Amino acid sequence: MPAADVSFSVPTSLEEALAELAEEDAIALGGGTSVGLLLKNGLIEPQKIVWLAKVPDLRGVAVDDDGGLRIGAAVTLRELAGSSPVRTHAPALADAAGTVGNPRVRAVATLGGALAHADPRQDVPPVLLALDAEVRIAAPSGERIVPLAEFYTAFMETALAEGELVTQVVVPAADNRRTHYVRFTPGSEDDYPTVGVAISIARGADGRISRAVLALGGVGPTPLLVPQARELVGRSAPDPGEISAVAAAAEAAARPSDDQRGSARYKKAMARVWTERALHACLGEG
Amino acid sequence: MKLAFELNGAPVETEAEPDALLVDVIRGLGLTGTKEGCGVGVCGLCTVLVDDLPVSSCLYLAACARGSQVWTAEGLAREEPELVQAFVEHEGMQCGICTPGQVMAAAALVRGCPGASEAEIRDHQAGNLCRCTGYQTIVESVRACLASR
């Protein structure tokens, strides 16, 4: 526990929040499930804690006319899981948010906080990757938009610069898209997944696959995209060989480390198995 | 810093460090029914309600509760004794160290999902560990809490 020469502020506008976060050693606080732990263990010693829950611009889920979603960074995982627009337009995202941690985590943990914390074992990021999500980032100097695929730079590191804040996550609309997420928890169900697999498949009017995105969680320093899913584009009903080839690519792409949730070898093997299963589920009926 | 919030229905004002944790503030006010167990938000001993939502008070900064309504097992026992009574009648405890947290988790379920299915009860209560009972009587107690509404 650090000595307490820290201040706590509750900005009520985005401008105010950004101005405060620009100060030296300021840290953004969402729900505190990560920051609280880091503070408590003396792993961070900020001068200023800036709590974002009262910033209206960071709250709420907006839906575009085409069904695209704009999700405020201070939206909690509980809100995400229960949001009817999210349930309608990206049900896999709502489901994934609803499996994180426990009800107390979900009640306070925010989407922006989860992205900024960048723990590669999380459930939500692979789903957002599969949904081609983009991250809006603001600083006092202005705003930029970064594809989520470019947001994660290294283990627990992101493209956020000092003083920058995730303000919104944009999930673009897509016609006829199905998304599927599986988390493989072979030990306790209440654990980070040994591997998480998110797959999103969109089809054109002709029924052929127009876009296929595969993302993995838990098997690398960051959530990973498996570009070979692209091979499925143009097919209407990929054959088992094609599905297996993508699954093999997932195994090859996985860069896990040995830990309590499995050896690197096992996690790679499971990335293949669960990719294959997720693809079948996503392509199949129901 | 000064910290004002409502605790179990009554206004309180206290001094707290800006990074103080809610569990320490509540316990410092003499309400020791809120326990600290694992300290990492997993075991659920420190479960309290902030504006009707369950939080791990061992990770939740007290400053975030400013102006909020905070409820602990002591307050619940007074205002919603039927929830505590459900755990008494169904023997939903042994050593008791997790019990206030279990009761608060049940209270959160009663508020957020009063029609919870058996699977939803189990999934919800999975956030509150118990090493003694094998959970059968806890699940029965939570079921009885829901039925009391």
Add this chain to the structure above:
Amino acid sequence: MSRLDAWAKASGEARYVADMVLPGMLHVALVRSAVQHGRVRRVDSEQARAVEGVVGVFTADDVNRNTYGRSVRDIPILAGEKVRFVGERVAVVVAESRRAAEAAAALVEVEYDDLPAVTSAEEAIAQGAPLVHDAPWEYAGAAISQEDGHNLQSRVTEGSLTEVEAALGGAEHVVDRTYSTSSGHQGYLEPQACVASVEDGRVRLWVTNKSPYRLRTQLADCLGLDPASIEIEPVLLGGDFGGKGSPMDAPLCVELSRLVGRPVKLVLRYVEDLTATNPRHPARIHVRVGCDREGRLTGMALRALLNGGAYGGFKPLADVNLHGIEDCAMAYRVPALFVESTIAYTNTVPRGHMRSPGAPQAIFAVESALDELAAEAGLDPVDLRRRNLPRTGEPSSHGTTWLEARGLETLEAAVKHARTEQPEVPPGWRHGEGVAVYVRGLPGPPVTSVRLVPAPEGRVRVEVPIPETGTGSHTMVRNRLAAELGIDPEQVEVVQVSTEELPIDPGVGGSRVTVGMSEALGRAAEAWRRGGGDEPVAVELRPGDSAASAPVVCYCAQVAQVAVDPVTGQVKVLEVLSSVDVGDIINPAAHQMQIDGGAVMGYGFACLEDLFEEDGQFWAANLGEFKIPSTNDLPRLRTVLVEGGQGVTSANVKPVGELANVPTAAAIANAVAAATGCRIRDLPITSEKVFWAIEEESAR
């Protein structure tokens, strides 16, 4: 009628040690060793002392240099010249607040000269291994001598290996296998805590300890105090499971209160509980067992090697060993039996007792080996057991003839009920059923004391020496006394009193509370009735007061149903059915929770719990990583009570607290083997282990 502490516990009114506040109380935080084995070169506390609110920073130079322990006294109050494990207490901060104490403790700098370390039992007993203690046989209460070898806490043998080898030489089938179990933890959820006050030479303590009268003696021995000057106050314990039987930090807190002249309080952070208290011994167990053509066991040799960590003082038995290992073959007739249990000193956290100490490890090995033997002999595993369970009147493998032997009934009931309702198996998954049996003897003749005191309105107050650890012991006392006196339980008030008030008690543990209390209450009630209930009645059962208790045992047979996904190795335990040999039951709800809680703990041991020990450090150092079962993980639990057993005392009871957690791991391992053809001999049974075993099997 519900348990007497139910409302207080559920409403948050119940107070535990961590909830104690004394006037003028200071707070304590520990500085723990960062190295496995080293000489402490320098402790720099200058920065720590500068933290606002710090009252003092202390090292071994400031406190009593005597060592303490439950039997062997080998644990220093603070490490002196040398640290022996990562997490050992090196220095301590006392401050006005916990926050200040912890902040200051983080600023204490300790420099070490590293010494070569041994972190596994195998390394420790190898020739030329570095010594954890130079002369461990010199500690008071040591169970070994210099000739026994180096780095030994204990070695116990029973039977003759030569005889077993001769018997196995003539056996039709023999299996020879090695099993291992990981580092686990009791997993009580209340961190260990201690509040100590020393004033005018009088010591008062509130401590998470279940054996207050023994604690008083242990403290007096270590600190050179008159036991009469120490008072252990009544407390409520937030779970024990064997983890709260030692003095732990009490000697240190007494010393600190003496040094600062004010009461002090230490509450561990849970990471300290997991990594630096007294968790379960990891074991490697070698079993050789054989049978004749009819499946009758002819001989068994079991050799266990356990990692005892840096100190042996957390184990209470005089042999500094675990009786569960010694009793490993008690369930069966084994004509020739050899058991050897070796516990080594290592540079890792000291290990202690956990619910049926040694038995979960040993029974996992024996009951797995029996299934392997059955497979070798082409016998059904249940059949093999049927042929070897002793009948009433026959001596057991340890030579005792019990009052009754109900192993067969217990096993038959388990199998019959398990097969009436088959669980649903997910499509594509393989189903397997596994059985395992455990028997537990009764503790020795009861030793305890109680007092009955008349209370207003015709009520009776019963004063007991034992803390309520959660099992419902105080409620059992209420119910039992009410039954003895023929009064309403409402008329009985149960109070734990301090060590000043009653003369003797060995504490909670060894499955002895219900038996001991029933005996004492029976006698007290008799005296109470004789005296008309107007005067207090005190009963004291000292060693030797009662005849050796009847050789009564309790059997528990479990059947596990598992489903295994052959593609991922994932194991789902669908059901654990426990069949339990019982006498009369005083409190059915509490009795059932001992079985359910036991089976869930057994499941956790089998499939989940692992501190991930590597080179003397634990990677799973919090409850997010060290997973214990939650409601999401539960198998379906079923229980069959095999009623009509002959128990002990006028209450006709049999202990139940340390039964159902024991056979579960073997039942699950046997079920996994039945489902997949793959035998997992190393706990926990993770999906990954099953996956590679299946791969290996199919590569053949």
